[in-house]
Amino acid sequence: MAINDPHHNEAESEVEAAAAEEEDTGAQVAPIVKLEEVAVNTGEEDEDVLLDLKAKLYRFYYDGKQWKERGAGSINFLKHKKTEKVRIVMRQAKTLKICANHFVFPSMTVKEHIGNEKSCLWHATDFADSELKAESFCIRFASVDNCKKFMETFQEVAESQNSKKENKDASEAAALLDSLSVNDDQKRETVD
Template sequence: MCHNSLRYSSVPRIFSVRFSLFLLSLILRFSSRKAKLYRFDKDGNQWKERGAGTVKLLKHKESGKIRLVMRQSKTLKICANHLVLPGMSVQEHAGNEKSCVWHATDFADGELKDELFCIRFASIDNCKKFMETFQDIAESQKREEENKEATTAADALNKLSVKDKKADEKAAEDRPVAGKEETNTDAEKKTETPAPST
């Protein structure tokens, strides 16, 4: 026990409590099963192993954004750390039903890099569940983004219509005041003009 507590305490804490809300269904499916993560090295034109461990999808409590995080099982080093964005897609890798591939902008090494990832599971079922969950999350993020855009547009239109109403009310208030000023100036002109003398 002492050894485990030392190992966990030596790992720097990267995520705050805000990302502590897990997508429980995915954790339950994949927590006892390890997966291997690979990244494609463009320079060497080959796949390089990034690590083996459990993959987690974390949901931010406030913003609702979902992040894919994977740590190596022995060292707890982060293998993958990226947001699941709208429009992302995951595909089966070269006819292998146990592995799948996707593109992401990863932050596991401390800087943003565009990476091509491949993850291999122990069973076909786990891979299919991962792919379905990943696609569902990407689609839900897309719907949420569209809803936010529609809400923003509606708010902008509402503000414009409120400003127009206020401008109309001001113009309506200005019109009677302008009419009163004209009548006052007409009366003043009549009193100021001298009567013709005979």
């Protein structure tokens, strides 16, 4: 039984045409330009990641008195291997543009955003735009657990930086006291 449907023959010829296009002709196309692999320095090579979470970051604009989205991506606490200073770095997911880049200092605090358990707020002197600027940040996570992890890590880092600062200050003061000496001439003047 032969099919006399004109649409059937047309559909069959389209399938054959598509199969012919996919057929390997054996031709090889050489690249026009040869690209060499380039080492990219992110500035994070000497740092260990303490925490890495996905989130959306907002920055408060005082001119318009409103929160504006700064970017969505990965936020990291990075601890420098030598200096042990910790900074927060956030990059946008697709472009890897820096949204936040600042150190965590002992005086910094983080608090939960009122009315939203998945968000928290903090203030910092940020360097994301290649200039130091005081900023207010709000960050929103996908889950309450991630928000709690972020806040706990933030507080632990701030407290650890405080104890390191106190130890460093005490060590510097002790070193200065050790370096103090009284000359014999000064002793005689005070005795006379």
